[in-house]
Amino acid sequence: MTELRTAGTNVDPFTREIIANGLRAAAEEMFYAFGKAARSPVIYETLDYASAITTPEGELVAQANGVPGFLGVLDYATRDLVSSRGVEKGDIFMANVPYRGGTHLNDVTLIMPVFHEDEALFMLVNKGHWSEVGGMRMGSWSPDATEIYQEGTQFPNVRIGRDDRIDEEIVRIIEANSRTPEMTLGDMEAQVASMRVARNRILRLIDRYGSEAVRASVESSILAGEMKARELLRALPHGSFEIEDFIDDDGINEEPIRVRARLTVTDDEFLVDFTGSSRSVRGSINSPYPATVSSVRTVFVAASDPHTEPNGGFFRPVKVVAPEGSIFNPVRPAPTSTYWESMSYAGDLVWHILAELIPDKLSAGHFLTVGATIVGGVDDRPGRGKPFAIVEPQPGGWGASFDRDGESALVCSGDGETYLASAEVIERTLPIRVERLELNTRDGPSFGKYRGGFGIVKDYRILCSEASFSASFGRSRFTAWGAGGGGRGTPNYFVVSGSVNMRGRRIGGLTLRRGDVVSIRTGSGGAWGPAQERPRPLIERDLQWGYIDAETAEKWGSH
Numbered sequence: 001m002t003e004l005r006t007a008g009t010n011v012d013p014f015t016r017e018i019i020a021n022g023l024r025a026a027a028e029e030m031f032y033a034f035g036k037a038a039r040s041p042v043i044y045e046t047l048d049y050a051s052a053i054t055t056p057e058g059e060l061v062a063q064a065n066g067v068p069g070f071l072g073v074l075d076y077a078t079r080d081l082v083s084s085r086g087v088e089k090g091d092i093f094m095a096n097v098p099y100r101g102g103t104h105l106n107d108v109t110l111i112m113p114v115f116h117e118d119e120a121l122f123m124l125v126n127k128g129h130w131s132e133v134g135g136m137r138m139g140s141w142s143p144d145a146t147e148i149y150q151e152g153t154q155f156p157n158v159r160i161g162r163d164d165r166i167d168e169e170i171v172r173i174i175e176a177n178s179r180t181p182e183m184t185l186g187d188m189e190a191q192v193a194s195m196r197v198a199r200n201r202i203l204r205l206i207d208r209y210g211s212e213a214v215r216a217s218v219e220s221s222i223l224a225g226e227m228k229a230r231e232l233l234r235a236l237p238h239g240s241f242e243i244e245d246f247i248d249d250d251g252i253n254e255e256p257i258r259v260r261a262r263l264t265v266t267d268d269e270f271l272v273d274f275t276g277s278s279r280s281v282r283g284s285i286n287s288p289y290p291a292t293v294s295s296v297r298t299v300f301v302a303a304s305d306p307h308t309e310p311n312g313g314f315f316r317p318v319k320v321v322a323p324e325g326s327i328f329n330p331v332r333p334a335p336t337s338t339y340w341e342s343m344s345y346a347g348d349l350v351w352h353i354l355a356e357l358i359p360d361k362l363s364a365g366h367f368l369t370v371g372a373t374i375v376g377g378v379d380d381r382p383g384r385g386k387p388f389a390i391v392e393p394q395p396g397g398w399g400a401s402f403d404r405d406g407e408s409a410l411v412c413s414g415d416g417e418t419y420l421a422s423a424e425v426i427e428r429t430l431p432i433r434v435e436r437l438e439l440n441t442r443d444g445p446s447f448g449k450y451r452g453g454f455g456i457v458k459d460y461r462i463l464c465s466e467a468s469f470s471a472s473f474g475r476s477r478f479t480a481w482g483a484g485g486g487g488r489g490t491p492n493y494f495v496v497s498g499s500v501n502m503r504g505r506r507i508g509g510l511t512l513r514r515g516d517v518v519s520i521r522t523g524s525g526g527a528w529g530p531a532q533e534r535p536r537p538l539i540e541r542d543l544q545w546g547y548i549d550a551e552t553a554e555k556w557g558s559h
Contacts (some may be wrong), residue, residue: 011216019209019217023062024309026201027053030126031064033194039186040131041429042391045421049128051194053202054078056087056113056120059312061218068416069103069343072294074125075312077101077109081157082123089115092161092192094170096133097154098288098336105133105152105337106140106391110160110188112195114202116211122202124195130184131389132376134177137509138468139374139389141337143251144508145284151337153177166192179376179387225313232304233267233317237357240264243349247327247342248477250283251506256477257281257327259342261349272296272350273321274328281327284335285472287343292328293320295347298413303354303361338472338506340370344414345474351413355399355483363406364399364448364526365481367455369474369492370415371396371522375460375512377467379431388430393418396455396522397489399480400446405538406453406525408439431464440490440521441547447556448486448527449534454547455492455522462498462516469496469510469518476505479523486527495519531556 030051038044050066051074058079063071080101081093093111096102102109108130114122133140135152145151153174160170171185178184206214240262247257260276280286287295300318301310308314322328327342348368355362371394379388393415398406411418423434436459446452473492480489495503498516512518534556543553 011213011220015209015213016217016220019205019214020221022205023053023202026198026205027051027062028064029201030124030194030198031066033197034126034128034190037190037193038128039183039190041421041425042129042131043187043190045425046392046418048393048418049126050074051126053198054123054125055218056082056123058082058123059222060315061122061222061311063310065417067418068298069291069294069340069414070107070127072297073102073290074109074127076290076293077127078111078123078125081111085157085159087113087120089113089118090161090163091159092166093157094155094160095157097156098339099330099332101290102288103291103336104141104339105135105148105154106130108133108155110191110195112199114199116203116206119211121206121211121215124198126191126195128187128191129391130187131391132178132180132184137470138179138376139391139470141284141372141374142470142508143284143338143472143506145335145337146252146282147333148335149333151284151335161192180389222311222313225311226316228308229304229314229317230268233265233270236265236303238265241353243353245345245349245352246478247285247345248474248505250281250285251338251472252283259327259345259349261353263350263353268317269319270300270317271319271321274326274346275321275323278327280325280330280334284337285327285339285341286330286334286336287328287339287346288336289322289329291339291343292322292346295343295414296320296350299347299350299354303358338372340372340414341472341474344368344370344412347413352481359402363401364452364483364486364528365489366398366406366412366525367396367475367480367489367492367523368412369396370412371473371492371520372471373520374470375432375467375518377464380464381431384431390421390426390430390432392421394456394458394520394522395420396492397453397480397524399452399483399489399525400448400450400486400528402484402528403450405450408453409456410453431462433461433463435459435461435517440524443490443521443523444552445542445548446480446482446487446489446524446527447531448482449529449531450486451527452480452489452525454524455490456520458520460518462512462514465514467512469512470508471506473505475523480526482526483528485530487531489526490523492523493521495521
């Protein structure tokens with residue numbers, strides 16, 4: 001039996017594994033406690049949040065399943081805090097400034113140290129999408145923002161709690177800057193409560209095994225993570241590969257935005273260099289550097305071992321270069337409120353390179369966008385009278401694999417564990433009726449030996465006298481890419497009918513009236529292989545199931 005000697009403590013492998021699993025369990029309990037106590041549907045229904053445990057220096061120790069785009073920035077948020085502030089026992093900090101540790105202002109990170117006696121052993125990090133943090137539009141994020149000051153209230157590593165008590169002066173500031181203060185403060189309180197749950201679990205673990213054994217276990221797990229990543233790297237295709245793509249637009253101008261990546265894989269490094277991509281743009285699609293790194297990490301996990309339990313060691317070989325001031329590394333005051341439109345491309349460029357190199361691991365391109373929508377206003381139905389906001393990601397079609405059709409109606413890669421809010425919850429709590437939710441077969445399939453999965457059609461009817469609608473959909477002009485000779489997917493977009501009639505991909509604060517209908521339509525994923533090679537039984541099955549019509553079935557091979 002091999003023993004690890006750290007800080008004068010001998011820890012056997014069985015104890016180390018028990019401690020490592022105990023820390024992961026604490027992170028997961030923090031995750032579930034937040035979801036069960038939160039006030040906003042985007043948290044308790046959609047699960048738009050993530051939680052993790054780091055070392056006092058900010059190296060990832062354990063995480064719970066959550067939004068992948070969030071998980072990859074939590075260690076950055078912690079490092080940004082500890083590099084700028086002193087941390088004491090009983091402190092609670094709040095952060096949402098995107099450039100060094102975040103995503104956009106709605107995604108608020110709370111950080112709490114775990115002290116044993118007078119020594120900080122861990123940092124608890126919990127990031128959730130608050131439905132409202134002020135700003136120029138209901139719901140705070142908006143495609144027409146041109147500087148961060150329009151996007152909401154900024155919390156630059158603010159100490160919101162001392163001696164384990166929330167500062168009521170900070171609460172008053174938050175309350176005054178949110179259109180839905182009950183939901184916002186309720187979510188904050190749920191975050192704090194969930195972190196206290198995790199802290200108690202960790203302290204019990206320390207009481208049982210001792211701080212030195214716990215520290216030794218952490219060091220061992222991080223080292224094992226790094227060794228595993230380097231072993232997996234050796235199995236990936238080696239070399240340097242380059243790719244270029246285009247983002248539809250920035251929400252302000254119609255001009256497509258060029259993005260480039262160079263991937264270099266060696267035995268020791270998984271290096272992604274975004275040099276040559278566009279400078280940061282006027283619209284709010286800029287991806288903060290931590291979000292860019294997070295997107296690359298997601299693809300690294302998918303390409304190497306999607307079942308791994310990652311920690312800071314596992315990501316040590318992953319290196320990301322994004323020039324300062326670029327779309328993948330913006331600086332103040334660049335807006336980032338719809339950052340996902342470029343963040344998703346950071347990972348997708350790498351995914352595109354690897355898909356045909358390791359087809360047993362990765363599919364053709366998927367619909368990619370978060371497809372986020374906000375419907376908000378005042379519920380003026382009899383007996384109501386309160387502000388409301390529903391914030392949702394929308395699912396769509398995933399790309400085909402080399403041996404099967406793509407999956408339908410799944411959220412994008414960057415949104416991972418999130419769900420579509422149920423129609424029942426929306427209709428019970430909000431002045432909205434969900435009149436349709438079905439697969440989007442009307443825009444047709446992607447043509448290939450194996451077709452991509454289908455997106456959705458989802459219709460909201462407005463039941464209050466006035467509401468505000470914001471949305472941001474990428475891959476509308478430049479649809480999901482095919483692989484192995486397969487065709488591209490179909491576009492993501494929305495249609496509004498009633499007092500306003502329009503089709504679009506990005507909109508900020510559109511005024512809707514009672515009876516108006518917003519129809520969300522997400523696209524299909526890319527196909528794999530030449531269309532003329534599609535097995536006839538699969539065409540007949542799709543015809544029988546109503547996925548395609550007879551005309552499409554007859555001409556499939558000509559695409």
